[in-house]
Amino acid sequence: MVKAEKEGLVDAKTIRIVAYLVPAIGVQPGNPKRIRSLADLGNPGVKIGIGNPEAVCVGLYAIELLERNGLLNVVRKNIVTHAPSCAATEGLIALKKVDAVIGWEVFSKWNPGKIETVFLKPNEVPRIAYIPAAVSSYTTDRASARKFIDFLMSAEGRKIFTKWGYAVTDGEIRKYAPKAVVGGEYALPRNWNTP
Amino acid sequence: MSSRGSSTGIAGERAFKLATLSALAILTLFFVGIFVSLAAYTDWTTFFSILASKEILGAIRLTLGTATMAAAISMILAIPAAYALSQTKFPGKDVVDTILDLPIVVSPIALGAALLVFFNTPVGLGIENNLIKFVFEVPGIILAQFTVINALAVRLLKATFDGINPRYERVGRTLGYTKLAVFFRITLPLSRNGLLASAVLTWARAIGEFGATMTLAGAMKTKTETLPVAIFLNLATADVEKAVAVVFVLIVIAAGALMVLRKMTVKREVV
Amino acid sequence: MIAIKGLSARAGSFSIRDISLDINDGEYFVIVGPTGAGKTILLECLAGLHRIRGGEIWVDERDVTSYPPEKRQVGYVPQDYALFPFLNVRDNITFGLRRIGHDRTVVNEKVESLAHLLGIHHLLDRNVRTLSGGEKQRIAIARALAISPKMLLLDEPMGSLDVRTGKFLRLELKRFHEELGITTVHVTHNLVEAEEMAERMAIMNVGKIEQIGTPERVFFYPQSPFVSDFIGTPNILDCDRCNDLGHGLMEAVCGGVPIILPYQGEAVRKIALLPREIYVTARKPPGPGLNRFRGVVTDITPFSSLMKLKIRVKELHLVAELPQDIFEEMDIKTGQEVFLILKLRSLKVH
Structure with missing residues (x-):
């Protein structure tokens, strides 16, 4: 969204934050590989999946998370695949194709019983993501677009997000990562994919 | 005006010819139009630097390597299988025929998904853990391509073997050759065009395989990035120039394969 | 001598039943009958190319019933000749010799003598697709004779030739036969061809032999209404x-x-x-x-x-x-x- 705003693709005045996403590790039910922390992802024989860092935000967050905690080089060798979307990242666990994914805490609520969340230490989380909404600069029906955003932000809209496990206020998410920035940009290190 | 009068006679014949030729022209223009728009989109100076990039060269190498393997394995299995299907009568042949046809009509992504699920079963896990790792690995690309193209190879080869007059093989037998020797000395040489055609077509199809590859082997940059996966990844990051460059690579490979095929088969026609 | 004893065989819903037949050494024997009589199946049984359901085939006092075709030593010329299109004329002729692994001089001598006998010297380096029907027939016969077979089996050898070529080649075929003296079994639906070529002939109809004898014998003493009808019910x-x-x-x-x-x-x-x-x-x-x-x-x-x-x-x-x-x-x-x-x-x- 920051990029979209910079390039003038959205009307900056209309940007709203609908829900917050905190990075977490997703593992298979029962946590068979006993992954307790970010560092455990570097254990030998652990298969890890992340979103495609170049195209999927959750993948980009994963790389940032690893880089900030000095684990990128250790964990990278365990990354067996990149998923093409957030949902596909979660699917890697649901289909038991990997032992762990770096995703959002909310993954465990998408497929209850098929994925468990391992929370990161609060100081390990550099950045919290959010789901924003804004009116596109190319809209042909500004009024309807605004009305939709108003609905998302209304009590009714928030109730729907809450129902599906999403944090809709800053406060709810802060407990996981008090020092993290919300949103903003992160540039992939040039050698992210090669040791 | 009588439609009957115009549909018979020379006028009707001309109208019919015109209609069929128009359809042909529209189709040809459609594809030429697509290629021209691609060419127009391409900035040729960056095109070659993209082609020479490590990522794309790697993708080309990976694609050619895996497709060649997949096509080779397919042919080795499909030749005897198609021969059996063509020349032998056995109960349940229709069922076998249908099963072997399924992969041609079933969506490749469905085949990929089926393979993915298979590797969750005890047997699949046993293979993964003790023999070869397929899921998210390069052998997975070969397996995915093989799964998609094998039926095509069997189909093309069966048609070839169906078209062989059994008298050739019979003469061969009376000239002192065993059934096996006749197969290698007579049947295969007689099938030369069909063998070439199915090898080239299945190979080209393997090069273009995306759905099953993506599902089984994943789409990890530089690791399981075949040319079609490269298009997908680069479109996902809105790197259209790179995607278009890869499209061109695929078109050139396909056109080359078809031209080679035409060159090699035109010489010999069946007596 | 070839002795066929109570032979039965089936092809789809069609069958030949209880065929008994002796063919003498060096004899030119013709099997003649209308389409669907079972002539080709009988010939294929002799070559070992057709599964036999009952009966025996003896060649030179040996029971060859269970021999596969490659062990039968028969020179087989199928309908339309089936020359291998991927080989030239010479390689077609030597195809059977090459399996045996004769050295080159033996192979060349064999080709020479066959080329001389059949008058096909000028064709040896030709592509088989450029041959006329009559030339193809001679190459197919040369290919069959190259392995020095015990008998020559010809399935409708004139079938795809025009009338004039056919007439000429019938004389030629007779000449080869006289020179070689090889036991020959010739299958045809054409009565005129049979009468002209055969020393003895068998008349077949729907899977059975109706009569065996010299053409003259068959013509003057038809043994069944079918034979009489087939030869045109002469006065x-x-x-x-x-x-x-x-x-x-x-x-x-x-x-x-x-x-x-x-x-x-x-x-x-x-x-x-x-x-x-x-x-x-x-x-x-x-x-x-x-x-x-x-x-x-x-x-x-x-x-x-x-x-x-x-x-x-x-x-x-x-x-x-x-x-x-x-x-x-x-x-x-x-x-x-x-x-x-x-x-x-x-x-x-x-």
Whole structure:
């Protein structure tokens, strides 16, 4: 969204934050590989999946998370695949194709019983993501677009997000990562994919 | 005006010819139009630097390597299988025929998904853990391509073997050759065009395989990035120039394969 | 000698049953019959190419029934010859020799002698697709003979040739056979071809042998209504006496009717005349009266698109055939007097 705003693709005045996403590790039910922390992802024989860092935000967050905690080089060798979307990242666990994914805490609520969340230490989380909404600069029906955003932000809209496990206020998410920035940009290190 | 009068006679014949030729022209223009728009989109100076990039060269190498393997394995299995299907009568042949046809009509992504699920079963896990790792690995690309193209190879080869007059093989037998020797000395040489055609077509199809590859082997940059996966990844990051460059690579490979095929088969026609 | 004993075989819903047949060494034996008689299956059984359900095949006192084709040592020429299109003429001929692994000089000598026998020197380096039907036939025979087989099996060898080429090649084939003296089994649907080629022939119909014998024997003594019908139901005339007329001609008197024919060197006992080879005319034909007779129509029966006329000439009762339209034009009635012309060339004698 920051990029979209910079390039003038959205009307900056209309940007709203609908829900917050905190990075977490997703593992298979029962946590068979006993992954307790970010560092455990570097254990030998652990298969890890992340979103495609170049195209999927959750993948980009994963790389940032690893880089900030000095684990990128250790964990990278365990990354067996990149998923093409957030949902596909979660699917890697649901289909038991990997032992762990770096995703959002909310993954465990998408497929209850098929994925468990391992929370990161609060100081390990550099950045919290959010789901924003804004009116596109190319809209042909500004009024309807605004009305939709108003609905998302209304009590009714928030109730729907809450129902599906999403944090809709800053406060709810802060407990996981008090020092993290919300949103903003992160540039992939040039050698992210090669040791 | 009588439609009957115009549909018979020379006028009707001309109208019919015109209609069929128009359809042909529209189709040809459609594809030429697509290629021209691609060419127009391409900035040729960056095109070659993209082609020479490590990522794309790697993708080309990976694609050619895996497709060649997949096509080779397919042919080795499909030749005897198609021969059996063509020349032998056995109960349940229709069922076998249908099963072997399924992969041609079933969506490749469905085949990929089926393979993915298979590797969750005890047997699949046993293979993964003790023999070869397929899921998210390069052998997975070969397996995915093989799964998609094998039926095509069997189909093309069966048609070839169906078209062989059994008298050739019979003469061969009376000239002192065993059934096996006749197969290698007579049947295969007689099938030369069909063998070439199915090898080239299945190979080209393997090069273009995306759905099953993506599902089984994943789409990890530089690791399981075949040319079609490269298009997908680069479109996902809105790197259209790179995607278009890869499209061109695929078109050139396909056109080359078809031209080679035409060159090699035109010489010999069946007596 | 080839001995076929009580052979049965099946192809789909069709079968040949209880075929027994002896073929002598060096004999030219023809199996003739209409399409669907089972001739090709019988030939394929001899070559080992067809599964046998019952009976035995013996070659030179050896039971070869269970031998696969590659062990039979038969020279097989299939219908349409099946020359290998991926090999040139020479390589087609040497195909069977190469398996045995003869050294080059032996192979070359063999090709030389076959080329000489069959007159195909000029064809050796040709592509088989450029050959004419007659040339293909000779190459196919050379390929079959190259492995020095015990017998030569020819399946409709004239089938795809035009009439003139076929006629010429029949003579050629006879010549090869005389030179080589190889036991030959020739399958055809063409009776004329069979009569011309065969030393003995077997007439087959729907999976069974109807009669075996020399062409002459079969023609004058058909053993079944089928054979009689297949050879055209000839009029068989018994002859009482013969006179040598000189100038290469003779006269045979049959039932009081003097018939002039080429001098045979011996007495003629029977003459066979096909109904379709008898000319019938209502008016006395002009010219000399040789082999032209006056007769009376005793009976008229329609027979598919033909009319069969029974005609009495002196003591002879002859059957003649006329196409329906010609018959109607001539307006012939029972009891009417007609004239017959016998075509000299169509007479068969015994």
